[in-house]
Amino acid sequence: MKSIVLCTSALLLSAAAAGCAPKDDAKTEATQPRVGMANPASEHCVKKGGKVEIKKNSEGGEYGICHLADGTQIEEWELFRRDNAAGTK
Numbered sequence: 001m002k003s004i005v006l007c008t009s010a011l012l013l014s015a016a017a018a019g020c021a022p023k024d025d026a027k028t029e030a031t032q033p034r035v036g037m038a039n040p041a042s043e044h045c046v047k048k049g050g051k052v053e054i055k056k057n058s059e060g061g062e063y064g065i066c067h068l069a070d071g072t073q074i075e076e077w078e079l080f081r082r083d084n085a086a087g088t089k
Contacts, residue, residue: 040080
């Protein structure tokens with residue numbers, strides 16, 4: 001009788017532990033890139049008639065340069081902040 005209870009307990013414990021293991025889908029979701037909102041600074045550049053060029057700095061970080069129709073080249077966030085300064089609207 002004791003062995004039946006022990007075997008049943010072991011079986012239930014194994015089933016419960018197996019149910020807690022992460023699914024393969026969870027691993028796949030974590031490795032897939034997330035799609036979200038567009039960069040507001042890039043959107044602002046394009047709305048002003050510019051084109052965005054993505055560059056890398058010496059540490060490998062990315063930043064965007066906005067090439068405006070008049071030939072001006074400005075970092076996209078600098079342009080965004082300049083045109084959307086607090087208290088100007």
